[in-house]
Amino acid sequence: MLRREPRSVLSAEAVGPYTLLRVDRGTIEPGEPGQFFMLEAPRRVLPRPMSLCLAPRGELAFLIDSIGPGTRALCALEAGDRIGILGPLGNGFRLDVERPLLVGGGIGIAPLPYLSERLGGPPAVVGFRSAWHAEAAVLVPNAEVVIEPTYVTEAIPAGHDVLACGPEPMLEAVRRLAPHAQLAWEAPMACGYGACYGCVVELEGRLERLCVKGPVLAAA
Amino acid sequence: MRLLNASGCLDALAAPEVARTLDVFVTKTVTPLSREGNAPVRIAETEVGMLNAIGLANPGVEAFVADHLPRLAELGVPLWVSVGGFAVEDYVAVAEELDRHEIEALELNLSCPNVDEVPENVGEVVAAVREVTAKPLYAKLSAAVADLAATARAAEAAGADGLSLVNTVRGLALDERTLLPVLARGAGGLSGPALRPVALAAVYTCFRETRLPLVGMGGVATGRHALELLAAGATDVAVGTALFADPGAAARIRSELEAESAALGFVNVDNAVGAAHADGPATLDQRSRVLAEKALHFGLNKAG
Numbered sequence: 001m002l003r004r005e006p007r008s009v010l011s012a013e014a015v016g017p018y019t020l021l022r023v024d025r026g027t028i029e030p031g032e033p034g035q036f037f038m039l040e041a042p043r044r045v046l047p048r049p050m051s052l053c054l055a056p057r058g059e060l061a062f063l064i065d066s067i068g069p070g071t072r073a074l075c076a077l078e079a080g081d082r083i084g085i086l087g088p089l090g091n092g093f094r095l096d097v098e099r100p101l102l103v104g105g106g107i108g109i110a111p112l113p114y115l116s117e118r119l120g121g122p123p124a125v126v127g128f129r130s131a132w133h134a135e136a137a138v139l140v141p142n143a144e145v146v147i148e149p150t151y152v153t154e155a156i157p158a159g160h161d162v163l164a165c166g167p168e169p170m171l172e173a174v175r176r177l178a179p180h181a182q183l184a185w186e187a188p189m190a191c192g193y194g195a196c197y198g199c200v201v202e203l204e205g206r207l208e209r210l211c212v213k214g215p216v217l218a219a220a
Numbered sequence: 221m222r223l224l225n226a227s228g229c230l231d232a233l234a235a236p237e238v239a240r241t242l243d244v245f246v247t248k249t250v251t252p253l254s255r256e257g258n259a260p261v262r263i264a265e266t267e268v269g270m271l272n273a274i275g276l277a278n279p280g281v282e283a284f285v286a287d288h289l290p291r292l293a294e295l296g297v298p299l300w301v302s303v304g305g306f307a308v309e310d311y312v313a314v315a316e317e318l319d320r321h322e323i324e325a326l327e328l329n330l331s332c333p334n335v336d337e338v339p340e341n342v343g344e345v346v347a348a349v350r351e352v353t354a355k356p357l358y359a360k361l362s363a364a365v366a367d368l369a370a371t372a373r374a375a376e377a378a379g380a381d382g383l384s385l386v387n388t389v390r391g392l393a394l395d396e397r398t399l400l401p402v403l404a405r406g407a408g409g410l411s412g413p414a415l416r417p418v419a420l421a422a423v424y425t426c427f428r429e430t431r432l433p434l435v436g437m438g439g440v441a442t443g444r445h446a447l448e449l450l451a452a453g454a455t456d457v458a459v460g461t462a463l464f465a466d467p468g469a470a471a472r473i474r475s476e477l478e479a480e481s482a483a484l485g486f487v488n489v490d491n492a493v494g495a496a497h498a499d500g501p502a503t504l505d506q507r508s509r510v511l512a513e514k515a516l517h518f519g520l521n522k523a524g
Contacts (some may be wrong), residue, residue, distance in 0.1 A: 002235055002467045035472050040465065045412050046265045069398065070265070086467065190263050190270060191464035194234030197248070197274045198263030207256045209278070212234055 002193055004040070004047075004084040009077045010059060016128075018107060019075040022061045023085060030055035031088025033095070033115035034184050034216040035167075037062070038192040043171060045058035047086065048074065049211075051165070052109035053139070060085070063136065066206035067105040076198045088123055090194045090215050093182050095119060097161035102126075103152050103181075104140065105166025111184055113139045115163060116203035127170070129198075130163030149202065153177055186214045221449060221477070221489045224471050226437050226460030227302040227327060228274065233288065233294055236295055238463065243471040245297045246458070247288075249304035249329045252313045254280035262279060264393040264402035269412025269439065270461055271391050273405040276329075281314045289321055299356070304329040307349045311328035326355055328380075330348075331362030331387035343374035349425070350379035358435060359383035363422040369429040376430045384435040384458070385422040386415060410459040415439040420432025420452045427453025442468065447484075451495040 006196065010022040021039075030052055039049040039062065040077045043196045048070045053073050054061040066075040077083065093115055102124035103114045116124060124143040127150070128134040139147045146155050161180035164174045187199040187210045201209040201215065231248070232239035239245045248503025258278025264271040285303075292299055299317055303326050306312045307438075315326055328349060330342050330354050347357055361373040363386045372383055393402045405415065426434055436454030440446050441462040441502035457477075462469040481489045487504065507510025 002238055004466050004468060014468060038465075045268075045270055045461070045465070048475070084466070188261055188263055189463075190265075191270075191467075193238075193467060194271065195230045195238075195467075196258065196263060196271065196464055197231075198230070198260075199279050200257070200260055200277075207260075209234075 002086070003059075004038075004086040006082050007060075007085050009079055009081040009083065011079050012075060012077045014135050015063065017065070018133075018136050019064045019066065020061055020139075021064055021074060021077060021079065022059050023083070025055075025058050025060050029058065029088060030060060030114075032092030033110050033118050034092030034163075034182075035088040036089050036192065037085055037087030037089065038112075038189070039074060042073040042077065042081075042083065044070045044073060047071070047084070047188050047192070049089075049186070049192050051072075051184070051215075052088065052114050053110050054113045054117075061204040063107065063110040063113075063139065068069070086192065090211050091095060091213070093163050093216050097163070099160045101156065101160035101162050102140065102143075103156060103162055103164035103166070105152055108158070108164075108166030108184070109136060110141055111165050113141075116141050125152050125155045127155075127166075128174075142169060147182070180218065182216050182218050185210055185214055187215075221446075222426055222456040223446075223474055224435060224437075225463060225470070226270075226458045229460035230464050232297070233291055234293055237468065238467045238470070239295055239297050241468070242297060244324065245292070245295065245302055246300040246327060247284075247292070247302050249276050250278050250281050250284045250314055250318075250503070251276055251304045251306075252281055252310050254278065254283060256334035256398040259404045261404050262408070263403060264408065266391065266410070266412075267409050268413075268414035269357045269391075270464075271393050271403060271410055272388070273403045275405070275407035278304075279316050283332055285317060285321065289323075290469060292332055294323060294443050300325045300327050301325045301327050303349070304518075308345050311345050311505040313349050315349045316352045319355060323355060325358055325381070326353065327358045327360050327384055328386070329360050331365075333362060341374070342371050345478065346375050347377035351519070355382040358382040358384045360387055361422070361426075362387040362389060363418045363438075364389045366494055368422055369425055372426045372430050372432075376432050382433040382435065383426050383430065384437065385454075386419045386438045389418065391417070398401075409524040411439070411450040413439045413441070415498045416445060416448075420448055423449055423454045427494060427497065438471065441466075442478045443473050443478070446473055446477045447480045447489075447492055448496075450481075450489065450492045453494050453497065455490075455493055 068103040165184035190196040258275035274321035415438035436449030436456035
């Protein structure tokens with residue numbers, strides 16, 4: 001049932017420049033790695049889409065980069081605050097892969113911790129723009145870390161099933177290296193459940209809603 | 221009082237359980253040919269609402285009728301189809317095709333700010349569509365027209381069966397870092413909280429200027445907002461932007477509305493229609509008191 005559920009914030013802790021927001025799960029299903037939730041942003045008109053980062057027992061955790069009024073408000077939440085949560089939404093990663101390799105860039109590492117757990121801690125390559133940003137790498141098990149001017153694409157071994165999330169240029173570069181990679185895209189979203197037609201991306205020459213067709217897309 | 225979604229604010233096929241919380245589902249606008257809509261980014265948030273520049277993305281009337289309509293019929297929710305176009309002929313072509321199908325009403329989108337061409341005048345479109353269908357026709361108007369009262373009267377004279385008030389109004393948002401427009405297209409349609417007083421004024425005006433039933437919409441997020449639109453003269457209420465943040469908004473608003481109207485002494489929600497047009501505050505208080513007393517006499521001091 002598509003219902004926004006009020007939940008209590010457990011904590012909002014800094015991880016490098018990002019914030020790990022932990023929320024009491026209640027009866028909400030965590031869903032599959034790569035799926036996302038719409039988080040009510042305090043004092044804003046619209047919620048914000050966030051991949052599920054971790055699903056510890058009784059909790060849902062989201063890694064958030066404070067880049068605008070909604071994410072700033074989410075990062076400023078405190079234990080005991082209540083916010084509405086809608087999800088899980090979208091399509092997650094396919095887990096039936098033989099040799100997984102997780103690839104993440106910046107805040108794009110957000111879905112990787114939960115993905116890693118579900119895959120049993122496969123190798124991962126994560127890249128960041130600075131050492132401070134790279135403090136978040138601690139969330140991803142078994143991760144090789146690169147920092148700009150070194151990029152993740154320089155550290156991806158061949159012959160793996162790549163599951164990636166990060167900035168668009170990174171995803172484009174990964175797709176060139178690994179044509180069958182599963183890529184988790186993002187787009188501005190108002191609703192997250194197919195109602196607003198705002199989150200379209202170009203897919204095989206047509207505009208498709210990312211929340212309905214993705215956010216994880218297998219490269220053509 | 222029936223609760224509808226605002227056109228363009230729900231895909232019943234993507235979220236059928238949300239559609240089933242409504243008394244009527246209103247489709248996204250259908251045009252003669254398929255449209256992809258505008259390039260992204262086509263939504264933006266503001267402090268007082270949101271902007272959209274979706275651009276009438278839709279599969280076109282042929283694919284709508286072949287693929288969407290049969291599935292929409294299975295939902296068991298009465299259906300209104302929003303009809304759009306860029307010339308009178310477009311509206312007529314779509315209406316003519318839809319006339320053959322099981323649709324409760326057509327809502328003419330005469331006021332979308334997100335497309336480059338502007339439809340010809342409202343009266344002309346309504347009159348032309350009137351010729352090709354006997355289905356109930358609602359004209360959806362923008363509050364941003366030069367003379368809403370005259371436009372409403374023209375729609376009525378041309379044969380409209382009702383008015384939907386209001387569509388979005390043109391707005392712009394700038395990115396906080398670059399100061400460039402957030403929307404790829406530049407401006408878009410503003411919806412949400414900022415529209416509430418605008419919608420109220422439009423409904424209030426059209427209630428006085430026409431005898432048409434009105435669907436009121438514009439930033440409805442609570443039962444109180446819905447009650448105010450009824451008081452201004454709407455018979456029905458539509459919920460749009462609020463559904464994005466809260467897919468349960470319709471069910472919640474319905475129950476809040478019942479509680480709010482009962483608390484003011486209305487025995488039933490429909491009795492609130494037009495309450496804003498009472499002769500003055502004293503009359504309204506007196507009316508509420510009389511109603512409240514009657515409610516007590518009949519043991520009806522709770523909603524429902």
